[in-house]
Amino acid sequence: MVALSSLLALPHLGLRLVQAGPGDPELVWVSTTELLDLSEHLEGGEIILTTGLTLDGSDPRWRDFVASLSRARVAAIGFGIGVNHERIPAPLIHAASTYRVALFEIPLPTPFIAVSKAVAELLRADELRAARSALQVQQRLLDRSRGDQDPAEVLASIAQATGRHLALLGSDHTVLASTAGFSAEQTDVEYIALDSEDALRLAVAGNTPLTSEGRSVIAAGSMVLGAMLRGDRAEETRERGRWERFTESLLTGTGSPDSSAILNPSIELPERVRAIALQGTSEDIAEWRRRPRSGLDRLIAPSSESPRAPGLSLAWQLCADLETAVEQALKVAAGHDLDAVVGRPAPIADSLLSFRSAQARLQSLSLTAPLYTAPRVPEVVWADRDAPLLEALLSATSDGAEPAKMRGSLSTSVLGPLSRFSTELQAAERAQLSETLRAVFLADGQRGPAAAALGIHRNTLRDRLTRIERLTERSLSDPDDRAELWFALRLEDAS
Structure with missing residues (x-):
C-alpha cells in the first residue's frame, strides 16, 4: 500500500x-x-x-x-x-x-509529470514488496507441505497474508477446518475445488477485491491443501475399506451405529437415513467409489450381489434423511452417470429396512441404458414415491405402538410358513423358497429367466413353486394371489 x-x-x-x-x-x-x-x-x-x-x-x-x-x-x-x-x-x-x-x-x-512519475515509482516499489512477501508466504506454505502440517495452520497462513476468512469443506459440506472469523452463514463466499471431483473445497469469504499477490497466495495454499489431503494413498485405501465395512454392516443389519466411535469418535451419525442403490458401468462405479470423501460421505459400500447384467455394477450409500443430503448424493451420482434407487427413510439402527426397500425396486432400472445410451440423464427411482399403493399399505400399518409386529402379522397371514416370522420351516429352506418366489416376480413370471437367475434347473424351479403354492395355499396363476404374495414379501422387507 x-x-x-x-x-x-x-x-x-x-x-x-x-x-x-x-x-x-x-x-x-x-x-x-x-x-x-x-x-x-x-x-x-x-x-x-x-x-x-x-x-x-x-x-x-x-x-x-x-x-x-x-x-x-x-x-x-x-x-x-x-x-x-x-x-x-x-x-x-x-x-x-x-x-x-x-x-x-x-x-x-x-512539474506535474514529476509528481506522476514519483507516484508510479512508489506503486512499482510497493508491488515488488508485495510480490516478495507473497513469494515468501508461498515458500513457507510449500515448505510446510513436506512436513506434518495441520490444515488449520495452512488456513491461518493464507488468512494472515490475504486478510480473508477461510474454511476447508469436506465432500459432505462439513467444515473440516476454518479460521476463527469464518461463518457458514456468510453469503460472500467463493469456492475453490481442491481436486478434480470437487469433493474437497476451499471456501474464501470476503467481498473486498483481492490483489494479484493475494490470489497467488490462495492458489499456492490450495495446492498445498490438496496435496496434504490426498496424503498417503495406502492409508487412505485402508481407511476407505474400514468405512465401507462399517456401512455394509449397517445395511445388512449385522452392525451397530455405535461402532462408528471406533472409526471417528467425533462423528455424529444422523438419526434417520436413506439407503441409496447406485447402478452403472463397472468403470463408473469404481470411479465413484474412488472420489475423495470425508464425514458422512464415507458411508458407502460395494454390493455383495452378482451384477444384474454383464458390464454393470452396483454400490450402496447411506445418507441422512435430509433433502439437501439426498440431493447432493444424487448430484454426485449423476456426475458419474449412475442410476439410483432411493430407499425409504428409516432409523439408522434399522438401515436394513431402507436397504430392502431400495433393493426391491432395483428391477425398475434399465439394464441397457447405462451401457448403450449416450448422452443420457441418469434415472432416479424413489421407493417411497414411485410405489404409492405399497407405501399407503406400509403407512397404514405404521400406526400404533408395534408397527413391525402388525406388518409381520399381515405378511404371515399370506406367506404362512414362508414368512420369516414363522417357525414351521428350517431357516435355510424358508430363505430358499422366499428367494425363489422373489426371483419369479422379478422375472415377470417367466420361469426360464428365473431359473437362470437362481442357477437351478427349470424342473427344480417347478418343484419349488409347487411347494410354495402348497405352503401358502395360493396359486401363482391367480392375479389376486400373486398380488397378495408380492405385497407380503414387501411388507417383510419393511419389517
Missing part, C-alpha cells in the same frame, strides 16, 4: 500539505485535469492534479469541484501554484476542509 504521506515525504518534489483528509489515504493513480467535474471517470484513490485554469480565486464553483471529487473518494487534490494562481484559492481550501479531502501544494519548479 502506498500512502499519501509517502509521496509528501519525497524531498525533491517540495510538496506541502495544506489540508489533511481522514487518515492517510491510499494512492492508486494520478490524474491531471482542468475539468470541473471528473467524478464519473474516477474509481477512488486517485490524486487529482490541477492549476485551477477555469476558475478565478473567488469563484463559488470551487465547492462543487471538491464535492464531486469527495463523492468519487479521491485520495487528495494537488494544486500547482504559480501558473494560474499565485497561491491556493481560499474557497478551495475551505471546501477541502468542509468535505475532508486532502489538499497539498505543488510549487512552481515541480
